[in-house]
Amino acid sequence: EAGVAQSPRYKIIEKRQSVAFWCNPISGHATLYWYQQILGQGPKLLIQFQNNGVVDDSQLPKDRFSAERLKGVDSTLKIQPAKLEDSAVYLCASSPGDGHRGVYSNQPQHFGDGTRLSIL
Amino acid sequence: AQKITQTQPGMFVQEKEAVTLDCTYDTSDQSYGLFWYKQPSSGEMIFLIYQGSYDEQNATEGRYSLNFQKARKSANLVISASQLGDSAMYFCAMARHNAGNNRKLIWGLGTSLAVNP
Numbered sequence: 001e002a003g004v005a006q007s008p009r010y011k012i013i014e015k016r017q018s019v020a021f022w023c024n025p026i027s028g029h030a031t032l033y034w035y036q037q038i039l040g041q042g043p044k045l046l047i048q049f050q051n052n053g054v055v056d057d058s059q060l061p062k063d064r065f066s067a068e069r070l071k072g073v074d075s076t077l078k079i080q081p082a083k084l085e086d087s088a089v090y091l092c093a094s095s096p097g098d099g100h101r102g103v104y105s106n107q108p109q110h111f112g113d114g115t116r117l118s119i120l
Numbered sequence: 121a122q123k124i125t126q127t128q129p130g131m132f133v134q135e136k137e138a139v140t141l142d143c144t145y146d147t148s149d150q151s152y153g154l155f156w157y158k159q160p161s162s163g164e165m166i167f168l169i170y171q172g173s174y175d176e177q178n179a180t181e182g183r184y185s186l187n188f189q190k191a192r193k194s195a196n197l198v199i200s201a202s203q204l205g206d207s208a209m210y211f212c213a214m215a216r217h218n219a220g221n222n223r224k225l226i227w228g229l230g231t232s233l234a235v236n237p
Binding site for chain 2: 040041042043044045048056089091093106108109110111112113114116
């Protein structure tokens with residue numbers, strides 16, 4: 001079974017520029033998550049999709065961050081414009097999901113390798 | 121409020137020895153799940169083991185076992201026969217089973233484990 005695919009692996013941009021990350025979840029997984037992980041901290045959920053609908057985006061800075069999951073499969077996360085404090089690892093994860101059960105069943109989330117973003 | 125506490129910022133263990141990583145949690149829920157993840161320096165987050173609050177036996181997965189003490193609200197990870205490749209950050213996380221729309225995983229700050237040869 002192929003794992004969660006993310007690209008790019010690394011990205012360096014200057015502040016005020018824009019950047020996009022791509023994620024392809026495990027085949028058949030209905031639930032997709034984007035996390036931001038700042039150095040020395042645990043992951044912070046930015047947005048959760050169930051199929052192509054948003055379940056939780058309460059911690060997404062919507063003035064600069066946007067995400068979409070067209071057709072309920074691949075997803076992109078965009079930052080525009082980037083700030084210095086956006087330097088972090090951006091992790092994508094997926095889980096099978098089951099209607100409303102999503103993350104709170106015994107299904108673990110499976111993560112991609114992450115994108116390490118550096119803002120200069 | 122839901123909270124995960126990992127009190128050990130860093131741990132050292134000798135290769136081939138066992139090590140316990142601590143995790144305590146705070147919840148008023150009766151039904152919940154606890155996860156442990158490993159994050160090597162390369163950055164990927166790797167699922168290790170799961171324990172449900174109603175599971176009567178402690179979870180085991182190969183060299184990983186979970187010492188689950190529900191009354192004390194602790195879910196410590198035990199790694200037996202440590203290997204050099206076990207050097208990584210370890211995160212404890214909790215999922216609420218009946219939280220309606222509030223389904224976020226709650227994460228601890230992690231413990232950095234270094235295995236010495």
